[in-house]
Amino acid sequence: MPQPATLLCFDFGTKRIGVAVGQTLTDTATPVEIIPVRNDRPDWDRIGALIRQWQPQALLVGNPLNIDGSRQQLTERADKFAGKLQGRFRLPVLRADERLSTVEARSRQTGKEPIDHVAAQVILEGWLQHVRNPQKML
Numbered sequence: 781m782p783q784p785a786t787l788l789c790f791d792f793g794t795k796r797i798g799v800a801v802g803q804t805l806t807d808t809a810t811p812v813e814i815i816p817v818r819n820d821r822p823d824w825d826r827i828g829a830l831i832r833q834w835q836p837q838a839l840l841v842g843n844p845l846n847i848d849g850s851r852q853q854l855t856e857r858a859d860k861f862a863g864k865l866q867g868r869f870r871l872p873v874l875r876a877d878e879r880l881s882t883v884e885a886r887s888r889q890t891g892k893e894p895i896d897h898v899a900a901q902v903i904l905e906g907w908l909q910h911v912r913n914p915q916k917m918l
C-alpha cells in the first residue's frame with residue numbers, strides 16, 4: 781500500500797454498518813456515518829458514494845470474533861460483505877480484529893445514539909496501531 785494511504789473502515793452489522801475514515805500519515809481515524817442495512821442488503825449506492833468521496837487506497841472490514849478468538853455467527857456474514865466490497869469496488873480489502881471495539885466505542889459516546897461509526901473508528905485506530913507496532917496487538 782502506498783504511503784501515505786487513506787482507508788475506509790466498515791463495522792459490519794445486520795442492521796447498520798458503521799463507517800470511519802483514516803490515514804496512515806498521522807495514524808488517525810474519524811467516524812463518518814452509519815449506513816442502514818435493509819432486507820439483508822447494505823446501501824451499496826451510499827458505500828460507492830463514500831468510496832468516490834474519500835478515494836481510499838484500501839478498505840478495512842472488522843472481523844467479528846468471540847473473545848477467545850473463535851469465529852461467531854456474524855463472522856461468516858462479515859466475510860461475505862468483505863468479498864462483495866472487493867468484487868464491487870476493486871480495492872484491496874483488509875480485515876481487522878474488532879474484539880471489544882463496541883465496548884470502547886460506548887466509552888467514547890454519550891447518550892443512546894448508535895455507535896457503529898465510532899466502533900469503525902476504534903477498529904481502524906487499532907489496525908493503524910498494529911501496522912506501526914505489531915507486537916502490541918492482542
